[in-house]
Amino acid sequence: MxxxxxxxxxxxxxxxxxxxxxxxxxxxxxxxxxxxxxxxxxxxxxxxxxxxxxxxxxxxxxxxxxxxxxxxxxxxxxxxxxxxSEDEVFGELRVTTTFGFGTLWLAPRLPHLYEKFPDLKVDLMLEERVLDLPMREADVAIRMKEPSQADLIRKRLMTVRMKLYASRKYVDKHGIPETAADISEHRLICQNPSAAQVGASAVMVQGLMTHNPQSLLTVNNYFGVLQGVLHNLGIGVLPDYVTEDFPDLVHVLPESDSSEVPVYLAYPEELRHSRRIQAFRDFVQEEIIAHRKHLKALGKL
Missing domain, CATH: 1.10.10.10 (Winged helix-like DNA-binding domain superfamily/Winged helix DNA-binding domain)
Known part of the structure; x- marks a missing residue:
């Protein structure tokens, strides 16, 4: 008609x-x-x-x-x-990031976003596969390396390091390793070598494996590694952004820390003026600033 x-x-x-x-x-x-x-x-x-x-x-x-x-x-x-819409934020926003960052850092902070923009609908897509933003598989991405796709606006948010952590209960019972060689007396918890992960983490795990850990627990994502650490199973390789939400974790063997891993936010050029994108970008930046201030107050930065 x-x-x-x-x-x-x-x-x-x-x-x-x-x-x-x-x-x-x-x-x-x-x-x-x-x-x-x-x-x-x-x-x-x-x-x-x-x-x-x-x-x-x-x-x-x-x-x-x-x-x-x-x-x-x-x-x-x-x-x-x-x-x-020039003054309001509403509608669906499809956000993609890694399983670890999405579950351990982003999701716990989303209540702050919804408090400001209750009409926003976030579709959080957690996977290691890099979605095609120019083809609109997602609206915005947070990734542990600079995106290589064309026609994207990129912003470096922060850097993270992979570090070794154990629960306080675990170190009280088993002690703290003094050198990397002492990992031979402990259970190592890390991502499965076949799982998709950032290069810095893979290099770190490869180095630790040369010291023949007493036992090994491998998981295909950092959330599983964290659960193993929190349940006193051993010493785990985790990104340092988890420390704010789990202050009782003990950082061990700091000399084994990985190199810095950049974290980028990216979205298609065509969404440059999207109020949803702007609101999400500002929210993430504000949370990162608050995260840094809190870590500094705890003496961890």
């Missing part, structure tokens, strides 16, 4: 006159009449009773007018929301 004809029909039904509708639409009476006649022919129905005082809707015309009225209200509402 032709949208333009429906628009003209709605104006005629609302005005009750071809002439008045034409004035409103800046069309001649004959042009309006031709559009109405063409719409009636396409529907094989008479939409107006014509008499000297104007036009009255037929039963079929009333059905169509109800539909175009509902459409008009929805379009007006959408137009208002679009105009208001």
């Amino acid at each position: 032709d949208w333009d004809k429906l628009r003209i029909f709605h104006a005629v039904a609302d005005a009750g006159s071809l002439t008045h509708a034409g004035d409103k639409l800046n069309l001649s009476q004959s042009a309006v009449s031709r559009q109405i006649r063409a719409l009636e022919e396409s529907l094989n129905a008479t939409l107006f009773h014509r008499h000297a005082r104007g036009l009255i809707l037929t039963e079929q015309g009333e059905l169509l007018f109800d539909a175009t009225s509902a459409m008009s209200k929805r379009l007006d509402a959408a137009s208002a929301r679009i105009r208001d």
